[in-house]
Amino acid sequence: MTSPILITGAGQRIGLALAQHYLTQGQKVIITYRTRHDAVEKLAQQGVTCIHADFSTDAGINEFINTLKAHTQSLKAVIHNASSWDCEANNPDHAKLFDNMMRIHAKTPYLINMQCADLLLAYQQASGAAADIVHLTDYVVETGSPKHLAYAASKGALDNLTKSFSAKYAPNIKVNAVAPSLIIFNEHDDEQYRAKTLKKSLMGIEPGCQEIINSIDLLLQSQYITGRSIPVDGGRHLK
Numbered sequence: 001m002t003s004p005i006l007i008t009g010a011g012q013r014i015g016l017a018l019a020q021h022y023l024t025q026g027q028k029v030i031i032t033y034r035t036r037h038d039a040v041e042k043l044a045q046q047g048v049t050c051i052h053a054d055f056s057t058d059a060g061i062n063e064f065i066n067t068l069k070a071h072t073q074s075l076k077a078v079i080h081n082a083s084s085w086d087c088e089a090n091n092p093d094h095a096k097l098f099d100n101m102m103r104i105h106a107k108t109p110y111l112i113n114m115q116c117a118d119l120l121l122a123y124q125q126a127s128g129a130a131a132d133i134v135h136l137t138d139y140v141v142e143t144g145s146p147k148h149l150a151y152a153a154s155k156g157a158l159d160n161l162t163k164s165f166s167a168k169y170a171p172n173i174k175v176n177a178v179a180p181s182l183i184i185f186n187e188h189d190d191e192q193y194r195a196k197t198l199k200k201s202l203m204g205i206e207p208g209c210q211e212i213i214n215s216i217d218l219l220l221q222s223q224y225i226t227g228r229s230i231p232v233d234g235g236r237h238l239k
């Protein structure tokens with residue numbers, strides 16, 4: 001049984017780099033995308049199962065889960081990558097912002113993990129190896145964020161779900177998190193913001209997606225690590 005790896009929000013940036021990495025390794029890959037970027041077309045041409053999913057409503061989450069189950073009977077891993085880095089300054093309706101952050105960063109992974117565990121168990125029973133769930137959280141789980149309060153709280157909820165799901169699903173499914181700080185800038189980030197951000201870590205670099213790929217590969221290759229969060233933050237906690 002060649003069980004696929006599911007990566008959510010893989011139409012661009014880190015999720016796309018992950019999809020390309022596992023595709024190159026000959027691994028079956030399923031991705032979700034919200035916007036059909038050109039990169040999604042290319043992934044589809046390369047044999048990746050690309051499922052449209054908008055996790056901004058409960059119905060959208062449930063629709064995706066039903067579509068996923070129509071595409072596969074097993075999963076080697078689920079990588080919860082889909083995310084929206086929204087701030088209070090740009091979202092005056094704070095109640096709506098809070099709901100949106102919690103839905104994309106906590107409710108979506110929660111419902112997928114609750115309703116798709118059977119697919120992960122099918123992989124474990126066929127292979128004898130534990131399946132994997134990986135949550136992409138954020139360094140701000142440790143510190144909070146005065147400019148992204150709802151975002152940070154929702155990533156904190158996802159960090160806590162890592163511990164709960166690890167205990168719930170062990171030993172057949174391992175559940176871990178990767179907690180990045182700066183990995184890649186956004187195109188609209190100006191020079192002042194980039195310079196300020198680079199100074200926040202000891203390493204002082206924009207490391208790129210390979211750092212996340214390396215961290216997730218470590219988790220997928222382990223048969224022992226579970227319930228943990230790998231910080232990928234350039235020593236920001238010591239600055």
Ligand SMILES: NC(=O)C1=CN([C@@H]2O[C@H](COP(=O)(O)OP(=O)(O)OC[C@H]3O[C@@H](n4cnc5c(N)ncnc54)[C@H](OP(=O)(O)O)[C@@H]3O)[C@@H](O)[C@H]2O)C=CC1
Binds near residue numbers: 054083
């Ligand atoms: N980039 C960085 O430096 C850092 C990243 N992280 C975390 O790493 C992960 C990947 O980061 P990055 O690649 O920058 O992520 P992006 O900001 O590029 O978002 C990834 C994808 O999530 C999708 N998405 C957003 N909202 C929804 C939704 N409601 N329904 C479905 N899909 C949605 C987006 O779709 P669309 O293409 O339609 O917009 C996008 O393609 C995220 O979890 C992020 O929080 C943490 C710290 C630093």
Ligand SMILES: Nc1nc2c(c(=O)[nH]1)N=C([C@H](O)[C@@H](O)CO)CN2
Binds near residue numbers: 082085186
């Ligand atoms: N979904 C996203 N989450 C985050 C992003 C991003 O671009 N998309 N970027 C960051 C920053 O790089 C931050 O870690 C450093 O300023 C945080 N989360």
